[in-house]
Amino acid sequence: xVLLTRIPQDELVDVWKAHGTDLETFxxxxxxxxxxxxxxxxxxxxxxxxxxxxxxxPLDLGxxxxxxxxxxxxxxxxxxxxxxxxxxxxxxxxHPSACRELNVVEILWDFYTSDSTETESKEEDVPEEExxxxxxxxxxxxxxxxxLQGADASYYSASTLNExxxxxxxxHGFEDVPPSMPPKILSWVSKSSQxxxxxxxxxxxxxxWTLGLFQTLASKxxxxxxxxHTGVPDDLNRxxxxxxxxxASDKESNYGSLRAMAWxxxxxxLETCGWAWAFRIAPNGKLGTGTPLCTWTRLASGEWRxxxxxxxxxxxxxxxxxxxxxxxxxxxxxMATTEFCIELFEKSSVSLSSDAVLHLYQSLxxxxxxxxxYITLEREESRIVGLFSTTATRLxxxxxxxxxxxxxQKKDVETSQATIDxxxxxxxxxDENCLFPAIANILEASDSDAAxxxxxxxxxxxxxxxxxxxxETTASKWSHQASTELGQIIPWACTCVEWWIDxxxxxxxxxxxxxxxxQVAVLKFIDCAMTSNRLxxxxxSSLSLALGCYMTLSQEQGEMPLENESMLIxxxxxxxxxxxx
Numbered sequence: 001x002v003l004l005t006r007i008p009q010d011e012l013v014d015v016w017k018a019h020g021t022d023l024e025t026f027x028x029x030x031x032x033x034x035x036x037x038x039x040x041x042x043x044x045x046x047x048x049x050x051x052x053x054x055x056x057x058p059l060d061l062g063x064x065x066x067x068x069x070x071x072x073x074x075x076x077x078x079x080x081x082x083x084x085x086x087x088x089x090x091x092x093x094x095h096p097s098a099c100r101e102l103n104v105v106e107i108l109w110d111f112y113t114s115d116s117t118e119t120e121s122k123e124e125d126v127p128e129e130e131x132x133x134x135x136x137x138x139x140x141x142x143x144x145x146x147x148l149q150g151a152d153a154s155y156y157s158a159s160t161l162n163e164x165x166x167x168x169x170x171x172h173g174f175e176d177v178p179p180s181m182p183p184k185i186l187s188w189v190s191k192s193s194q195x196x197x198x199x200x201x202x203x204x205x206x207x208x209w210t211l212g213l214f215q216t217l218a219s220k221x222x223x224x225x226x227x228x229h230t231g232v233p234d235d236l237n238r239x240x241x242x243x244x245x246x247x248a249s250d251k252e253s254n255y256g257s258l259r260a261m262a263w264x265x266x267x268x269x270l271e272t273c274g275w276a277w278a279f280r281i282a283p284n285g286k287l288g289t290g291t292p293l294c295t296w297t298r299l300a301s302g303e304w305r306x307x308x309x310x311x312x313x314x315x316x317x318x319x320x321x322x323x324x325x326x327x328x329x330x331x332x333x334x335m336a337t338t339e340f341c342i343e344l345f346e347k348s349s350v351s352l353s354s355d356a357v358l359h360l361y362q363s364l365x366x367x368x369x370x371x372x373x374y375i376t377l378e379r380e381e382s383r384i385v386g387l388f389s390t391t392a393t394r395l396x397x398x399x400x401x402x403x404x405x406x407x408x409q410k411k412d413v414e415t416s417q418a419t420i421d422x423x424x425x426x427x428x429x430x431d432e433n434c435l436f437p438a439i440a441n442i443l444e445a446s447d448s449d450a451a452x453x454x455x456x457x458x459x460x461x462x463x464x465x466x467x468x469x470x471x472e473t474t475a476s477k478w479s480h481q482a483s484t485e486l487g488q489i490i491p492w493a494c495t496c497v498e499w500w501i502d503x504x505x506x507x508x509x510x511x512x513x514x515x516x517x518x519q520v521a522v523l524k525f526i527d528c529a530m531t532s533n534r535l536x537x538x539x540x541s542s543l544s545l546a547l548g549c550y551m552t553l554s555q556e557q558g559e560m561p562l563e564n565e566s567m568l569i570x571x572x573x574x575x576x577x578x579x580x581x
Contacts, residue, residue, distance in 0.1 A: 027046045
C-alpha cells in the first residue's frame with residue numbers, strides 16, 4: 001500500500017489488476033482492527049492510495065474507509081478528514097448508491113457544522129518509541145509516518161477541508177438527500193448568510209446549493225412536506241429575502257445568478273403548493289399573517305417594472321447573467337398571487353386584513369400599469385417580439401381576470417383606453433390562450449352598458465381572428481398538447497362565444513357569416529378530436545364543450561348542419577353520451 005502511493009499513475013491500473021483483490025482484502029482486515037494504536041495511520045495510508053484509484057474505485061474498500069473514519073475517535077483530525085473525504089469524492093462520483101447506503105450527506109453535514117472540527121494540522125499521533133513491540137514495528141511506523149508526511153504541508157488546511165467537502169456535496173444528487181436534512185441545512189445556511197460568518201465564496205456555494213435543493217424538492221412535489229416542519233417557512237423567507245434585497249456592497253461575482261436563482265426557487269415553490277406555507281410565518285406588523293405575501297408581491301411588482309424598463313434600454317444579448325430569468329420569475333409570482341386572490345374570494349381557509357387586501361391590490365395594479373406601458377410601447381414601435389413579450393402577455397391576461405377595465409376607466413380614462421388597445425393588439429398578434437379569461441371578464445362587465453359598446457367594438461376584429469386561430473391551432477396540436485391545458489382554456493373560449501351571441505358585441509357583428517367562420521374552426525377541432533387515439537376523460541370533456549359551442553352558434557343561426565357535418569356531430573354526441581353514462 002505504501003508503494004501504491006508512489007507508483008506512477010499510468011501503471012496503477014495494471015498493478016491493481018494483478019494484486020487488487022489481495023490488497024483490498026488485506027486493507028479491510030487491517031481497518032477492522034480499530035484497537036491497533038496505528039489505526040489512524042492505516043486509514044490515512046489507504047485513503048491516500050485510494051484517491052489515486054479513481055479509474056478503479058473499489059467499492060467495498062471505499063465504504064470501509066468512510067465507515068472507519070466516521071467511527072474513529074479522532075474523526076475531527078484535519079489530516080485524517082482531508083485524506084478520507086478526498087477518497088470519498090471519488091466514491092461518490094462512481095458509486096452514488098453507496099453514498100445513499102452510507103448516509104453520506106447527513107454524516108458529512110453534521111461533521112461540517114460541528115464546532116469541534118479541527119481547522120489546523122497537528123503532529124501525527126504515533127506510538128511512543130518505548131511502546132514499539134519489536135524493531136519491525138518501529139520500522140513500519142516510521143515508514144508510514146514518512147509516507148504520510150511526504151505530502152505538501154500546506155495542503156492540510158481549513159480551506160482544503162472546505163473544498164473537499166464542497167466537492168462531495170456537488171457530486172451528490174439532490175434527490176438522494178434524506179428527508180430529515182433540508183430543514184437542518186436551510187436553518188444553518190439562513191443564519192450563516194445573515195451573520196456573514198462565512199467567507200463570500202463559501203456563503204455563495206451553500207446558498208446556491210440550498211436553493212438548488214429546494215428547487216428539486218419543488219419539482220419532485222416533496223416541498224410541501226418540508227415546509228410543514230416548524231421554522232422552515234421562516235428560515236426560507238429569511239434566506240430568500242437576504243439574497244434578493246442584499247445591498248450593493250454585498251454583491252459577489254455571482255450575485256446576479258444567485259438573485260435569479262432565489263426568485264426561481266420561490267416561484268417553483270409557489271407553483272407547486274401555492275401561498276399557504278407563507279401564512280405559517282410568524283405575523284409581523286399591521287399586515288398580519290399576510291405580511292410575507294404582501295412583501296413578496298410588492299417586491300415582484302417593483303422588480304417587474306425595473307426588468308421591463310431595462311429590457312427596453314439594452315440589447316438582449318448584453319443583459320447581465322440571470323436578468324431575463326428574474327423578469328420571467330417575477331411575472332410568474334404575480335400570476336400566482338392573482339390566482340391566489342381569485343381563490344381567496346371564491347373559497348379559501350385563510351383570511352387577510354383590509355390593510356393586506358389594499359396592499360395587494362395596489363401592488364397588482366402597479367404591475368398591470370407596468371405591463372400596459374410595455375405592451376403599448378411594443379404596439380407603437382411595431383415590434384414583433386421583445387424580451388418579455390410572451391411573459392407580459394400571460395401576465396396581462398391573468399391580471400385582467402382580477403381587474404375591471406371599466407372601473408379603471410372611472411379612475412383613469414387614458415389607462416383604460418390603453419388597456420383596451422393593448423388587448424386588441426395582443427388578440428391580433430399573439431396565440432397565447434391566456435387572453436380568453438381577460439376577454440370574458442371584459443365582455444361580461446360590458447353587457448348591460450351601451451356606452452361601453454364603442455370601446456368593445458375595438459376588440460371585434462381581433463377577437464374574431466383570435467377565436468378562429470385558437471380552434472384551428474388547438475386542432476393541429478391536439479395529438480401532443482396536454483389535455484389538462486385544453487381542459488382549462490376551452491371553457492373560457494366557449495364562455496366568450498356565449499357572451500358574443502348574448503349581445504356583448506354590437507348586433508351588427510352577430511352575422512351568419514361571422515358565426516359560420518367560427519363554426520368551421522370548431523368543426524376542425526371536433527374532427528381532429530374524433531380521429532385521435534387519445535380520448536381520456538379530460539379530452540372527452542373538451543370535446544363536449546366544443547360540441548356545445550358549435551350548437552350555440554348553430555341555434556342562433558337557425559339552420560340545420562350540412563349532411564357531412566351532421567354525421568360528425570352525431571358521432572361526437574355518441575362519444576359524449578357514453579362518457580355521461
